[in-house]
Every structure is written in C-alpha cells, then in structure tokens.
Amino acid sequence: MKYVDVILPLPLHDTFTYAVPPEMEEGIKRGCRVVVPFGAKKIYTAIVIRVHDVRPDFDNIKPIKELLETTPVVTERQLQFWEWIAKYYICSMGDVYKAALPAGLKPKDKDAIREKNKRRRLSLNNGTLSDISILSPLSDAQNKAYGEIIDSFDSHPTTLLHGVTSSGKTEIYIHLIDKYIKEGKQVLYLLPEIALTTQITDRLERVFSDHMGVYHSKFTDAQRVAVYQKQLSDEPFQLILGVRSSIFLPFNNLGLIIVDEEHETSYKQQDPAPRYHARNAALVLANMYGAKTLLGTATPSFEVYHAARKGRYGYVQLTQRYKDIQLPEIQIVDMKEARSKRKMKGAFSFELIDAIQDALERKEQVILFQNRRGYSNFIECKNCGWVPRCEHCDVSLTYHKKTNQLTCHYCGYTYRLPDKCPACEEKNFASKGLGTEKVEDQIRDIFPEATTLRMDLDTTRSRTSYENIINDFAEHKADILIGTQMVTKGLDFDNVSIVGILDADHLLHQPDFRSYERTFHTLSQVAGRAGRKHRQGKVFLQTRNADSDIIQQIVNNDYWGMFFQQMTERKDFHYPPFYRLIDVYLRHRDNQLLGHLADDMADRLRQVFGARVLGPDCPPVSRIQSLYIRKIMIKIEHSASIEKVRDVLTTIQLQMLEQTVAHGLTIHYDVDPM
Ligand code: ADP
Numbered sequence: 069m070k071y072v073d074v075i076l077p078l079p080l081h082d083t084f085t086y087a088v089p090p091e092m093e094e095g096i097k098r099g100c101r102v103v104v105p106f107g108a109k110k111i112y113t114a115i116v117i118r119v120h121d122v123r124p125d126f127d128n129i130k131p132i133k134e135l136l137e138t139t140p141v142v143t144e145r146q147l148q149f150w151e152w153i154a155k156y157y158i159c160s161m162g163d164v165y166k167a168a169l170p171a172g173l174k175p176k177d178k179d180a181i182r183e184k185n186k187r188r189r190l191s192l193n194n195g196t197l198s199d200i201s202i203l204s205p206l207s208d209a210q211n212k213a214y215g216e217i218i219d220s221f222d223s224h225p226t227t228l229l230h231g232v233t234s235s236g237k238t239e240i241y242i243h244l245i246d247k248y249i250k251e252g253k254q255v256l257y258l259l260p261e262i263a264l265t266t267q268i269t270d271r272l273e274r275v276f277s278d279h280m281g282v283y284h285s286k287f288t289d290a291q292r293v294a295v296y297q298k299q300l301s302d303e304p305f306q307l308i309l310g311v312r313s314s315i316f317l318p319f320n321n322l323g324l325i326i327v328d329e330e331h332e333t334s335y336k337q338q339d340p341a342p343r344y345h346a347r348n349a350a351l352v353l354a355n356m357y358g359a360k361t362l363l364g365t366a367t368p369s370f371e372v373y374h375a376a377r378k379g380r381y382g383y384v385q386l387t388q389r390y391k392d393i394q395l396p397e398i399q400i401v402d403m404k405e406a407r408s409k410r411k412m413k414g415a416f417s418f419e420l421i422d423a424i425q426d427a428l429e430r431k432e433q434v435i436l437f438q439n440r441r442g443y444s445n446f447i448e449c450k451n452c453g454w455v456p457r458c459e460h461c462d463v464s465l466t467y468h469k470k471t472n473q474l475t476c477h478y479c480g481y482t483y484r485l486p487d488k489c490p491a492c493e494e495k496n497f498a499s500k501g502l503g504t505e506k507v508e509d510q511i512r513d514i515f516p517e518a519t520t521l522r523m524d525l526d527t528t529r530s531r532t533s534y535e536n537i538i539n540d541f542a543e544h545k546a547d548i549l550i551g552t553q554m555v556t557k558g559l560d561f562d563n564v565s566i567v568g569i570l571d572a573d574h575l576l577h578q579p580d581f582r583s584y585e586r587t588f589h590t591l592s593q594v595a596g597r598a599g600r601k602h603r604q605g606k607v608f609l610q611t612r613n614a615d616s617d618i619i620q621q622i623v624n625n626d627y628w629g630m631f632f633q634q635m636t637e638r639k640d641f642h643y644p645p646f647y648r649l650i651d652v653y654l655r656h657r658d659n660q661l662l663g664h665l666a667d668d669m670a671d672r673l674r675q676v677f678g679a680r681v682l683g684p685d686c687p688p689v690s691r692i693q694s695l696y697i698r699k700i701m702i703k704i705e706h707s708a709s710i711e712k713v714r715d716v717l718t719t720i721q722l723q724m725l726e727q728t729v730a731h732g733l734t735i736h737y738d739v740d741p742m
C-alpha cells in the first residue's frame with residue numbers, strides 16, 4: 069500500500085497522510101495535486117510532497133478522492149523554494165501553498181475542481197512567437213553601466229544598479245533582458261507596485277511582445293492560471309513581468325532576476341503569512357537556478373547598500389539623468405512660517421499655488437503627493453471633541469466624502485455618518501487632517517479650470533482604473549494628478565514640471581526605526597517624477613521641520629549623509645542591517661489575559677535569548693478586528709543560526725499553546741519586519 073504526505077491550503081504546520089488507491093499508484097508524484105477529504109465534510113485540493121509506503125500509526129486512514137494530474141503542477145525547484153520560505157519566515161507550507169498558486173489551481177469543492185480543470189486545458193495557447201524588435205540605443209553613460217553590470221556578474225551574482233531617477237535604468241534592463249533571452253534564458257522582472265506595471269508593460273511589450281507574460285493580482289484568476297500553466301509548458305514565456313507573487317511561478321531556465329525599485333517596502337508581504345520579502349526571496353530563488361540578480365534603485369535600501377559596500381554585492385552607479393537634464397530643484401516651504409503669516413490657502417502655501425498657476429499657464433502638468441486617502445483623517449464633534457472610532461479596531465474612522473461614510477482602514481468596516489454627537493448631541497462636526505479627497509476638493513476650489521485625477525486605493529480597485537488614470541495623465545487629459553505613495557514609484561511622465569509634497573512631516577513621524585530612511589526614499593522618488601524629459605523640474609516640499617538634517621539631506625540629494633548618520637544609530641541600537649529582527653505577535657479577544665500570556669512568552673524567550681528580547685508592547689494599533697495585540701521584538705546577531713532560532717521559537721510556541729488558559733491565543737512571526 070502506498071501513502072502520500074500532502075499539504076493543505078491551511079495555516080497548519082503539519083503535513084497530512086492519505087492512502088493512495090491502487091489505480092492512482094502509478095501516476096502519483098511529488099508536486100501533483102490531489103483531492104482529499106478533510107474533517108467531517110470538507111474537501112480540499114492538496115499538494116503531494118512525499119509518496120511512501122510507511123503506514124501512519126493512526127486508524128481510519130482516508131484514501132485520496134482524486135488525482136488531478138500525473139505531471140506535477142509544482143516543480144521540484146518550486147517545492148524546495150516553498151520549503152525555504154516556510155522555514156525562514158516561520159510559517160506553514162500550507163501558508164506558502166495558499167500564496168504561491170493562483171486560486172484557480174486550488175479550488176475548494178469538487179465541481180469547481182472539474183470545471184476549472186476543463187477551462188485550464190482550453191486556456192493554454194501556443195502560437196508561434198514573433199521576433200524581438202530592434203532596441204532604442206543606450207547613451208554612453210548607460211552603455212558603460214551596462215558593461216559594468218555584465219562584468220560584475222562574473223564575480224558578483226547579485227549586483228546593485230544605483231542610478232538617479234530618470235537615468236535610464238529601465239532602458240538598461242531592457243538591453244539586459246534582450247541579452248539573456250537571446251541566450252535562451254528566462255528573465256523575471258519584479259516591480260513593487262501594480263501601478264508601475266501598466267507603464268513598464270507598455271515599454272516592454274514594444275520590444276518583447278508575445279515573449280512576455282504579466283502576472284499580478286489585478287488580473288483575473290483565469291488569466292493568472294493561464295500564465296502559470298504556460299510557464300509549466302514546453303513553451304514558457306521568456307520574460308515574466310510581475311509583482312512580488314510572481315516569484316512563485318514555475319521557471320525552467322531562469323537566468324536573470326531584475327528587482328526594480330528594490331528599496332520599496334511593498335516587496336514585503338505584511339498579512340497574511342507567508343510574510344516574505346520578495347527581494348530577499350528572489351536572491352534565494354536566483355541562487356537555486358544559478359541566475360544573476362540586478363537590484364535597481366535611485367535610493368538603495370540600507371540592507372542592500374551596506375552589502376554592496378562590504379563587497380558582498382557588486383555595485384554600478386549612474387549619476388546623470390538621461391540627456392543630462394538636471395535633477396529637480398527642491399524648495400522647502402516652512403509651514404510654521406506660512407501658517408503664522410497666513411500665507412496658506414487650505415493645505416497649499418502661496419508659493420506652491422503660484423508655481424502650479426505658472427505650470428498650468430505653460431500647459432505643463434503637476435503631481436501632488438499626500439500619503440493619506442479619504443477626505444479627512446477623522447472627524448471630531450465641534451462641541452465636546454468626541455471622535456468616532458471603529459468598534460472592532462483601536463483606530464479612529466476616516467471620513468470619505470464621496471460615499472459620505474466613515475471607514476475603518478484596518479478592517480474595512482464602514483459606518484454611517486452620525487447625525488449628532490452621541491456624547492453631547494451637537495450636530496456639527498469638524499473634519500481633521502488631510503486626505504487625497506480633500507486635496508482634490510481644495511484644488512478644484514483654487515483652480516476651477518484645471519482638470520484633476522486622483523490615484524489612491526479608493527480609485528484603483530480594478531486593473532483598468534489604474535491603466536485609465538495613468539494613460540489619461542500621460543495623454544494630458546488632466547493637468548494635476550493627486551495621489552498617495554502610488555504616485556511616487558517609478559512613474560514616467562514627460563510633461564510634469566512641478567511636484568508638490570503637501571505634508572512631509574506625516575512620513576517623518578512614523579513610530580519606526582526606518583522612518584528617516586523611508587522618508588528619504590519616498591520624497592526623493594516623488595521628487596524624481598518632475599522634469600524627466602524636457603528640462604529641470606521643481607519640487608515644493610511643505611514641512612514644519614525645515615531645519616532638520618533629514619529634510620536638508622533630501623533637498624541636497626545627500627544619500628551618503630543620510631546613510632552614515634542613520635547607520636550609526638542602527639549600530640548603536642542593534643537594528644538592521646547590523647541585527648536581524650523577528651517580531652512575535654500574540655492575539656486574543658481578552659485584553660487582560662493576553663497581557664499575562666505575552667508576559668509569560670517574553671519570560672520564556674528571555675531564558676534563551678536574554679537581553680535580545682524586548683517587550684511585550686502594545687503596537688500603535690493595538691486591536692484589530694476585535695483581537696487585542698501584543699508584540700515582542702527579538703534582535704538577533706547575523707552570525708546566529710536562523711534554524712536554531714526558529715526551533716526555539718516553535719518549541720516555545722507549542723508550550724504556550726498547550727496551556728489550557730491559552731485557548732483562543734494565536735501567535736505569529738514577522739521575520740525581517742518592514
Ligand atoms: P529610470 O528607470 O532610471 O527612472 P527611465 O529608464 O524611465 O529611467 O528613463 C527616463 C526617460 O528617458 C524615459 O522616458 C526613457 O524612455 C528615456 N530614456 C532613457 N534612456 C534612453 C535612451 N537610451 N534612449 C531613448 N530614451 C531614453
């Protein structure tokens with residue numbers, strides 16, 4: 069009798085063993101999907117990870133219901149990669165399975181499984197491929213960098229391309245992709261954000277046409293299944309352009325991974341598990357294939373820059389914009405002064421208003437950045453100061469004017485606007501703080517003639533909405549683009565001469581050891597959207613911290629200054645890149661009990677890790693979806709074995725969860741949190 073160990077798409081740490089009916093024995097292999105019963109009624113699509121003949125020591129071993137294919141849908145290399153992710157990020161293989169396969173490949177009920185199978189066979193198309201078109205040539209500076217990258221790969225499989233915004237990094241990538249494809253190798257091009265894929269897809273499609281597949285969450289599931297299946301076929305796409313989840317696609321001959329905007333924190337998956345960092349995981353993936361990795365950015369992350377300085381990664385620099393256009397001039401607007409002298413209209417300083425006016429008259433475009441969506445951050449009773457908060461989370465609600473609703477940005481719950489204050493019956497509310505909706509309203513007030521577009525989570529629910537906003541702005545169907553961090557990342561518009569940063573302080577004051585690094589990245593990137601094609605652009609940076617080092621470093625594009633100053637602090641306080649962080653999160657409905665359990669767990673951890681353990685603390689948002697949260701932070705030397713750390717953590721976790729008082733407690737880890 070044969071048995072299989074399978075993984076289920078569940079956050080359970082174990083594999084499950086089933087019996088293999090004789091008629092399936094021949095075809096079943098590691099990496100194949102099977103349909104299995106689970107519990108009393110449930111049916112799941114599971115992945116076989118081991119076929120063996122060891123009878124498990126429990127009764128009532130259930131047989132597999134169905135074998136979905138005899139050629140594995142998850143390759144050996146993919147499974148090894150999944151295993152690495154599960155181990156490094158301390159999660160279950162089930163968690164990785166859930167993230168790695170498009171939903172259409174892991175249907176839940178049997179009819180859906182049959183249906184999907186039929187459809188998947190239909191959706192595979194294998195036509196003849198067109199030739200790669202001739203490329204737009206590189207400039208001298210770009211050519212030099214290109215040569216240096218190729219040379220660097222000989223000694224350093226991971227190389228950093230540090231090139232100022234609009235220096236033509238994307239053009240260099242295109243030439244590299246072309247070289248690898250012509251050598252018969254596959255290329256994976258990773259982007260941090262869907263908004264960006266729209267523009268880059270257009271640029272790459274002109275060159276690589278049907279050699280390229282695009283993969284991200286705004287595509288329909290059927291489209292994602294089709295790309296996945298094509299990668300398994302004999303004629304896979306040579307180039308995959310995608311966001312972080314595309315590291316889970318099958319490859320057979322991967323030669324190069326490009327991680328564009330490598331500093332972007334959205335490469336890290338926050339929730340749910342696996343909480344992986346796609347850039348770091350990509351390095352492991354590349355290593356498995358013997359492939360090279362190019363990390364590109366204008367503002368390297370400390371981790372990567374540090375590694376390049378230490379000689380672990382290769383380093384190539386581009387210091388000039390394409391056509392030698394000057395980097396934008398950044399003008400600081402002191403908001404303290406502007407407010408006190410009443411030189412503001414709403415969120416806009418007079419300087420910024422004048423600059424927008426001039427740009428509009430010259431028929432140029434403007435980007436305005438405010439990193440909050442909605443209308444106001446919260447509303448407040450004008451009489452007693454009462455602020456509506458979410459019933460399930462420890463946060464105030466954001467007011468959205470368009471829908472006239474209050475929304476919780478943590479759990480998504482929406483509430484009707486109260487017609488009077490429940491505390492004092494006052495009927496008037498003040499809206500506090502500045503969201504992108506309010507910015508748009510104010511702009512329409514000040515510049516009634518100008519046309520505006522807004523890009524934030526609320527206006528980009530679908531793929532076409534992204535494309536429409538970006539295309540419309542590129543075609544100058546609007547004068548002013550207002551947006552959250554979505555407008556800061558790598559977008560390439562020819563005609564933008566003015567960028568306005570409405571509130572830099574909001575970024576600076578995040579309670580996080582990376583807030584300065586991140587502010588530098590974000591503001592330098594958004595500034596980089598100005599003056600890309602024709603002549604130097606101008607950026608207005610509104611802040612109450614005009615004299616602070618970090619604002620000066622941004623204005624002077626002084627990456628070095630910022631890096632060295634921050635690195636000293638990182639070293640002194642045992643933060644990355646000198647130390648590795650692991651955050652332990654505990655959640656429970658009962659706040660008091662959770663407090664005790666968190667103390668207990670921290671004590672147990674201290675017995676092993678000593679002073680490396682900090683906390684427990686209440687995170688800034690300490691209740692989400694009715695669960696209270698505590699966080700314990702562990703700072704580990706890089707020399708420590710991550711396997712041993714993981715073993716200790718999982719052992720202590722088991723001890724914790726075995727206690728009857730701990731019923732209802734959940735524990736999860738965030739390794740290398742961002
Ligand atoms: P980066 O990725 O460094 O921000 P891009 O590759 O987007 O820079 O280049 C900025 C702009 O300059 C783009 O519009 C791009 O098409 C143009 N450009 C850069 N290099 C070249 C080149 N060698 N030939 C033609 N256009 C170029």
Ligand code: ZN
Nearest residue numbers: 449452489492
């Ligand atoms: Zn009130």
Ligand code: ZN
Nearest residue numbers: 458461476479
């Ligand atoms: Zn909520």
